[in-house]
Amino acid sequence: MSARILIVDDLEANRRLLEAKLTGEYYDVLMAQRGEEAVQTAKRERPDLILLDVMMPGGIDGYEACRRIKAQPETGHIPVIILTTLDDRDNKLRGLKAGAEEFLTKPIDDVQLMARVKNLLTLKVVIDELRAREANGKRLGVIEEDLHPDPLDQHRVFSGNVLLIDDNQNQIKRIEAALGVEHRVTLLNGGENVGAPDLAIVSVTAKSFDGFRVIARMRSGEPTRHLPILAIVDSDDRQRALRALELGAHDIIVRPLDEEEVLARARTLMRRKRYMDALRARLDQSLELAITDQLTGLYNRRFLHGQLGPLVQRAQCGGDTVSVMTIDIDHFKHLNDSFGHDVGDAVLREFAVRLASNVRPSDFACRMGGEEFVVIMPRTGGDIACLAAERLRRQICASPFSAPGVQHPIDVTVSIGVACLAGPDDAVDAVLKRADEALYEAKRAGRNRVVGKAAPEAA
Numbered sequence: 001m002s003a004r005i006l007i008v009d010d011l012e013a014n015r016r017l018l019e020a021k022l023t024g025e026y027y028d029v030l031m032a033q034r035g036e037e038a039v040q041t042a043k044r045e046r047p048d049l050i051l052l053d054v055m056m057p058g059g060i061d062g063y064e065a066c067r068r069i070k071a072q073p074e075t076g077h078i079p080v081i082i083l084t085t086l087d088d089r090d091n092k093l094r095g096l097k098a099g100a101e102e103f104l105t106k107p108i109d110d111v112q113l114m115a116r117v118k119n120l121l122t123l124k125v126v127i128d129e130l131r132a133r134e135a136n137g138k139r140l141g142v143i144e145e146d147l148h149p150d151p152l153d154q155h156r157v158f159s160g161n162v163l164l165i166d167d168n169q170n171q172i173k174r175i176e177a178a179l180g181v182e183h184r185v186t187l188l189n190g191g192e193n194v195g196a197p198d199l200a201i202v203s204v205t206a207k208s209f210d211g212f213r214v215i216a217r218m219r220s221g222e223p224t225r226h227l228p229i230l231a232i233v234d235s236d237d238r239q240r241a242l243r244a245l246e247l248g249a250h251d252i253i254v255r256p257l258d259e260e261e262v263l264a265r266a267r268t269l270m271r272r273k274r275y276m277d278a279l280r281a282r283l284d285q286s287l288e289l290a291i292t293d294q295l296t297g298l299y300n301r302r303f304l305h306g307q308l309g310p311l312v313q314r315a316q317c318g319g320d321t322v323s324v325m326t327i328d329i330d331h332f333k334h335l336n337d338s339f340g341h342d343v344g345d346a347v348l349r350e351f352a353v354r355l356a357s358n359v360r361p362s363d364f365a366c367r368m369g370g371e372e373f374v375v376i377m378p379r380t381g382g383d384i385a386c387l388a389a390e391r392l393r394r395q396i397c398a399s400p401f402s403a404p405g406v407q408h409p410i411d412v413t414v415s416i417g418v419a420c421l422a423g424p425d426d427a428v429d430a431v432l433k434r435a436d437e438a439l440y441e442a443k444r445a446g447r448n449r450v451v452g453k454a455a456p457e458a459a
Ligand SMILES: [Mg+2]
Pocket: 009, 010, 011, 053, 054, 055, 056
């Protein structure tokens, strides 16, 4: 997996060393020498990962740079690994509290570094995909606001369900003491019956079960696939730490456990899970549901407005023109009044099926509400659009509609107005308005007909 990694260190020798290691693994490397520069470069270049030195002369240090990177909406999702020679508890905690995903001590262990880098980048790919889909949703107009409150907010404390899988009684007590204030901790001996946790803490030093197997099973099982896993390892057992990361643990913590470190790592992991959950949930509810009309399964008004704007813009910038037809089912109110709303709905659904099967795959058929429909026809001039509208009109009146509970099939006709984008000064609203006017003319002229207004009338 190729990715762009930003290296931040005030010493040239350190930068070169890391650059050599990372380019050797085919990563692209960017570099910065100061804290401010790191924040700016991150914002401008949007790297996939940041390796951040702590001690830098002048201006802001690595902790502050990390805080600022994590506080910006454009860069808050980029994973940060803090690098330092100060291997003491306070510095480690400061790094984690500044929002860093990981903390490595110089001299950097190559294998550890690469395992961490690979692990964080895998996660970043998922976040990027979700963010891209969200941006798409915003462009289409089906997602309106930014995520709020922002789950990446460092100051927000989330309470969550922690699943603890361990057999060491002292350790269990310490973890419960560390996390119990903020979270609900459930003990599990061996990894069965996973409910809906927000974090799993798995000991790979346990005697009574195989922690690696638990991690592997969680990573491959559907309900726990996205669950963050924090693995507990012995401080000198580098092999087991790497194995846990390889199997899919997101983070490791070494024994003897530091309660504040447990809490800080749990917070970071859960914050990221909340962020990804929120992105997924928004996409699920918005992208499918929000652009679909529930009764007919056609696109809805919201989708139409999100789609038509960009098409018109493209046409105005020299692209192909766009036509729209507005369609109204004739005497629909009368039909509703005489047969009831269930029959009315059945007619709308049947009409939607005929409409959808009559337009081209590149057209967008939308229900605007009631008995009013709009078809967007990209790359289509007014003449072709009028022909398509006429074909649809004939198709509707050619065979009557059947509806449940009605003995005789119902004759249905439609009136259609057609308008086409008329040059670089034309606007979305103006095109829709002309199509509406054409539709009104079709109604006035006796219904069951097509009227085309390909260009605005001369002033
Ligand atoms: Mg330094």
